[in-house]
Amino acid sequence: MRYIPHTEDDVARMLDAIGVPTVESLFAPIPEKLRLGRALALPEAASEQQVLAELGALAALNANAETHRWFLGAGTYAHFVPSAVDALAGRSEFYTSYTPYQPEISQGTLQAIFEWQTMICGLTGLEVSNASMYDGASAAAEAVLMAMRLTRRHKIVSAGLHPHYRDVVRSYVAGPEGKLALLPRDPTTGRTPVPADAIDAETACVIVQQPSFTGAVEDVRAAAEAAHARGALLVVVVTEALSLALLRSPGDLGADVVCGEAQSFGVPMSFGGPHLGFLATRARFVRQMPGRVVGETVDARNRRGFVLTLSTREQHIRRERATSNICTNQGLMLLRATIYLALLGRQGLRALALGNLAKAAYLRARVTATPGLGAPLSAPVFNELVVRVPDSAERALARALDDGAVGGLDLAPYAPDLGPSVLVCATELVSRDAIDRLVRALAGAAR
Amino acid sequence: MTGPVDRADAGRDPNSPEAVGNASRGLAYEEPLLFERSRPGRVGYSLSALDVPEVRPKDLLPEDFLRTDCEGLPELSEIDVVRHFTRISTWNYAVDLGLYPLGSCTMKYNPKLNEVVARLPGFAQTHPLQPAALSQGLLQLFYELERQLAEVSGMDRVSLQPAAGAQGELAGVMMIRAYHEHRGEQRTQVLVPDSAHGTNPASAGLNGYEIVSVPSGSDGLLHPEAVAAAMGPDVAALMLTNPSTLGLFEEHIVRIAEIVHAGGGLVYGDGANLNALLGIARPGDLGIDVMHFNLHKTFSTPHGGGGPGAGPVGVKNTLAPHLPVPVVRKLGGSEGDGFVLDYEFPRSIGRLHGNFGNVGMLVRAFAYIRSLGPDGLRRCAEMAVLNANYLLARLRGAWHVPYDRTVMHECVLSDARLEASGVTTLDVAKRLIDHGYHPPTVYFPLIVPGALMIEPTESESLEGLDRFVEAMLAIEREARTDPDTVRGAPHSTRLSRLDETRAARKPVLRWQPGGSS
Numbered sequence: 001m002r003y004i005p006h007t008e009d010d011v012a013r014m015l016d017a018i019g020v021p022t023v024e025s026l027f028a029p030i031p032e033k034l035r036l037g038r039a040l041a042l043p044e045a046a047s048e049q050q051v052l053a054e055l056g057a058l059a060a061l062n063a064n065a066e067t068h069r070w071f072l073g074a075g076t077y078a079h080f081v082p083s084a085v086d087a088l089a090g091r092s093e094f095y096t097s098y099t100p101y102q103p104e105i106s107q108g109t110l111q112a113i114f115e116w117q118t119m120i121c122g123l124t125g126l127e128v129s130n131a132s133m134y135d136g137a138s139a140a141a142e143a144v145l146m147a148m149r150l151t152r153r154h155k156i157v158s159a160g161l162h163p164h165y166r167d168v169v170r171s172y173v174a175g176p177e178g179k180l181a182l183l184p185r186d187p188t189t190g191r192t193p194v195p196a197d198a199i200d201a202e203t204a205c206v207i208v209q210q211p212s213f214t215g216a217v218e219d220v221r222a223a224a225e226a227a228h229a230r231g232a233l234l235v236v237v238v239t240e241a242l243s244l245a246l247l248r249s250p251g252d253l254g255a256d257v258v259c260g261e262a263q264s265f266g267v268p269m270s271f272g273g274p275h276l277g278f279l280a281t282r283a284r285f286v287r288q289m290p291g292r293v294v295g296e297t298v299d300a301r302n303r304r305g306f307v308l309t310l311s312t313r314e315q316h317i318r319r320e321r322a323t324s325n326i327c328t329n330q331g332l333m334l335l336r337a338t339i340y341l342a343l344l345g346r347q348g349l350r351a352l353a354l355g356n357l358a359k360a361a362y363l364r365a366r367v368t369a370t371p372g373l374g375a376p377l378s379a380p381v382f383n384e385l386v387v388r389v390p391d392s393a394e395r396a397l398a399r400a401l402d403d404g405a406v407g408g409l410d411l412a413p414y415a416p417d418l419g420p421s422v423l424v425c426a427t428e429l430v431s432r433d434a435i436d437r438l439v440r441a442l443a444g445a446a447r
Numbered sequence: 448m449t450g451p452v453d454r455a456d457a458g459r460d461p462n463s464p465e466a467v468g469n470a471s472r473g474l475a476y477e478e479p480l481l482f483e484r485s486r487p488g489r490v491g492y493s494l495s496a497l498d499v500p501e502v503r504p505k506d507l508l509p510e511d512f513l514r515t516d517c518e519g520l521p522e523l524s525e526i527d528v529v530r531h532f533t534r535i536s537t538w539n540y541a542v543d544l545g546l547y548p549l550g551s552c553t554m555k556y557n558p559k560l561n562e563v564v565a566r567l568p569g570f571a572q573t574h575p576l577q578p579a580a581l582s583q584g585l586l587q588l589f590y591e592l593e594r595q596l597a598e599v600s601g602m603d604r605v606s607l608q609p610a611a612g613a614q615g616e617l618a619g620v621m622m623i624r625a626y627h628e629h630r631g632e633q634r635t636q637v638l639v640p641d642s643a644h645g646t647n648p649a650s651a652g653l654n655g656y657e658i659v660s661v662p663s664g665s666d667g668l669l670h671p672e673a674v675a676a677a678m679g680p681d682v683a684a685l686m687l688t689n690p691s692t693l694g695l696f697e698e699h700i701v702r703i704a705e706i707v708h709a710g711g712g713l714v715y716g717d718g719a720n721l722n723a724l725l726g727i728a729r730p731g732d733l734g735i736d737v738m739h740f741n742l743h744k745t746f747s748t749p750h751g752g753g754g755p756g757a758g759p760v761g762v763k764n765t766l767a768p769h770l771p772v773p774v775v776r777k778l779g780g781s782e783g784d785g786f787v788l789d790y791e792f793p794r795s796i797g798r799l800h801g802n803f804g805n806v807g808m809l810v811r812a813f814a815y816i817r818s819l820g821p822d823g824l825r826r827c828a829e830m831a832v833l834n835a836n837y838l839l840a841r842l843r844g845a846w847h848v849p850y851d852r853t854v855m856h857e858c859v860l861s862d863a864r865l866e867a868s869g870v871t872t873l874d875v876a877k878r879l880i881d882h883g884y885h886p887p888t889v890y891f892p893l894i895v896p897g898a899l900m901i902e903p904t905e906s907e908s909l910e911g912l913d914r915f916v917e918a919m920l921a922i923e924r925e926a927r928t929d930p931d932t933v934r935g936a937p938h939s940t941r942l943s944r945l946d947e948t949r950a951a952r953k954p955v956l957r958w959q960p961g962g963s964s
Contacts (some may be wrong), residue, residue: 004827010908014909019840020853023829027727029698030727032700034700036726036732039596040823042821043820048560057563060569062585063573064569065568065574072574072577076576078572082525092541092749093537093539094539094541094751094752095541096541097540097550097750108535111535115480116482119520121522123519134754138614142640167797168797219512220661221887229610253487268572271575272804274806293886295956296956297945298945298946309954311951312951315645315648317611320648325613326614327611328756330754331750331752332751333754335752339528342528343525343528345521346517357502362500402583406581431498435499440522
């Protein structure tokens with residue numbers, strides 16, 4: 001076995017040093033009757049060449065952004081990833097290390113996390129960020145739990161949240177008995193306004209997705225005012241992190257916690273994971289923030305260095321009274337995103353966001369001008385919008401697929417009130433020609 | 448705002464302008480923060496020319512909704528970024544550099560093949576909401592991996608969804624709660640041995656349970672009498688780790704599970720230490736009702752500097768109706784062939800992950816199991832246990848061993864014999880760095896004061912272990928003859944010991960222009 005270095009001679013010498021006759025005898029503490037007593041019923045070991053061939057064959061059965069033109073977003077986005085991201089994140093000094101418990105030999109990981117925290121604070125307009133969460137949905141759930149602890153209230157008012165995020169929030173708040181109420185989407189604009197009477201003295205937080213699941217850019221300032229008027233917090237969830245480069249930061253508009261999914265920043269879609277949850281908040285709430293966090297300090301000779309800090313919030317110290325049970329972060333995904341943001345930088349990220357905005361605007365214009373199609377919701381969008389199709393979303397998407405495109409998300413299971421509709425996303429990966437072809441396919445016009 | 452850094456060493460001060468991009472001591476690189484390297488006008492990207500009409504944001508959106516600048520992001524060239532991350536990578540210790548004996552973390556080798564397969568576009572470039580008909584290769588992989596993990600563990604069903612071990616625990620405890628509620632019972636307590644990982648009580652606490660700690664016996668094992676004394680009608684479950692965090696097999700597990708079951712409770716198994724049991728014994732055969740797997744430990748997916756993990760959860764049939772959704776199902780009969788994701792399970796605890804879990808990690812673990820087969824997996828357990836017992840045999844003369852028995856995958860030492868020297872476990876850990884090793888897990892489990900928990904894994908060769916033993920023996924000698932050197936360690940790293948108290952007292956959690964604050 002190429003992953004295990006022991007020769008038979010090594011084993012004999014080690015057994016001798018231990019003073020037992022066989023490897024089997026080391027398992028004496030396991031009572032005989034509790035042992036399996038047979039080989040595991042698994043396929044026999046395969047060679048490296050064979051494993052690569054078999055996995056290659058399974059991979060070939062899956063449509064992907066290299067085999068198809070890609071218009072499916074809805075929380076997971078196909079973006080271009082610069083070559084340097086893979087090259088640097090592929091360094092095994094990063095990916096074969098563990099949580100930086102020993103800071104003197106983990107400064108690479110720790111400095112990258114500190115840089116990530118700084119970037120996320122800048123993008124969200126808040127003062128503190130953690131070292132990432134499992135994904136956007138669990139980050140949203142943890143943000144809600146945090147708001148429940150801070151306010152000692154148990155009601156949650158949700159606006160425009162991705163249905164999967166809503167489900168995850170529901171699962172997480174079941175233990176502490178949080179109650180989730182959903183606000184209706186305005187049928188004309190597609191926005192989800194937060195009326196004052198939706199919030200009462202029991203409301204822990206209002207949670208608003210920006211842009212919403214169906215693409216609308218929401219009025220965050222109004223939501224913040226409504227929440228704060230009754231002593232509730234505002235949690236803003238962002239599933240398309242690139243929008244942060246275009247839209248005013250939620251922190252500036254009054255959000256108390258901004259969290260979500262940063263997969264767009266150089267992390268492969270990978271069928272939904274591993275992705276990159278982020279969470280930022282105001283400095284005064286830091287002691288209730290879940291997850292790892294890195295802070296600056298000095299060494300014994302007064303040189304700058306970084307360490308994991310504020311660990312008294314965490315499970316290994318606080319146990320059942322911890323702010324969360326989380327003990328990993330998405331370190332490798334965070335690294336990718338930090339590299340990505342360093343490459344795109346101050347100008348590039350904004351230029352990319354403007355390009356996405358232009359693609360979606362072009363898509364909207366084409367949809368509006370094409371008989372049989374429509375853009376039923378009037379609110380402005382970033383790079384994703386609802387497209388009404390003439391017959392059924394299933395048939396429209398089948399036509400797109402015939403033409404080599406994964407054309408978007410069939411909204412029937414998620415938003416049946418919208419009629420036959422597809423949620424279509426246009427990033428920098430789709431060309432003008434691809435958009436034209438998609439519009440023709442969705443409309444059912446002759447190609 | 449922290450005070451200025453001592454400039455005595457200004458030539459190597461990472462903040463000084465002359466240091467940027469250049470400073471080194473021999474080949475030990477200094478490297479400032481990205482933001483300190485930034486120069487207005489530098490770019491590290493090339494975007495394709497826009498092929499649709501440009502738009503002005505304020506024509507589409509209210510001005511109050513718009514940002515005008517991504518201030519705070521740096522401006523760097525590609526070579527700046529490449530050097531930055533390459534340099535800081537050299538400040539990390541890693542499994543690919545050597546023995547990484549963190550107890551309970553199973554820092555085994557992460558095969559390169561697994562990295563290659565996870566990057567295949569047919570896995571890495573797929574979308575979680577693409578139709579099942581376009582995802583058959585992945586769904587088949589999930590279906591098979593679920594069954595392989597069930598076979599390895601002796602559980603009936605597996606959900607791959609949890610993103611890490613702690614989320615697997617959360618799922619497990621949620622299922623336990625759902626099970627009792629479905630039976631019309633409101634149980635309020637969860638039993639946790641005093642040697643448990645902190646995530647166990649935290650996961651139960653998140654579910655609203657009260658934690659009752661169960662003491663370990665003087666032999667380090669959990670005893671049926673202690674569990675029986677804590678058991679009662681309010682107890683929903685016992686959570687335990689087997690082998691325990693002391694590296695000991697819980698010999699009374701079957702009797703303990705009987706006591707919990709007789710009282711109407713369930714038994715949760717923390718799978719952190721499953722590596723020791725592969726092909727030898729199965730939690731499902733020992734009375735465990737629900738458990739999680741750490742794919743990043745037992746099944747070699749990389750730890751990534753703290754994540755991503757993957758924490759599938761396995762259950763007996765009694766808990767299967769409560770598994771998270773979606774569930775992979777193989778079609779049969781009139782439905783035709785292939786696989787689908789099912790969402791309609793009325794007694795499910797719901798969703799824990801926005802999508803299907805950390806799929807990239809599932810692909811790696813699948814490749815690992817395929818590469819090792821049943822004999823290879825068993826060999827992992829055997830060699831991991833051999834390595835741990837070999838270290839114990841070589842170290843027990845010089846070091847205090849609080850529970851001196853045959854161990855499984857890890858052994859626990861303590862600093863008890865060093866007391867006269869004033870050297871503590873923390874000093875030993877830092878001194879190991881000077882000797883070229885990542886330290887073991889320290890001060891855990893909590894029931895051993897000054898614990899050093901050492902898990903070599905099966906990846907280490909005899910000569911590698913011997914070198915580590917020499918380092919441990921040397922440090923024990925140094926503690927007696929030259930304690931100050933040990934107490935001042937590490938001496939050979941770029942930075943010396945870091946002031947963690949200061950970091951926590953005045954938190955500086957981001958960089959700001961003109962000095963972090």
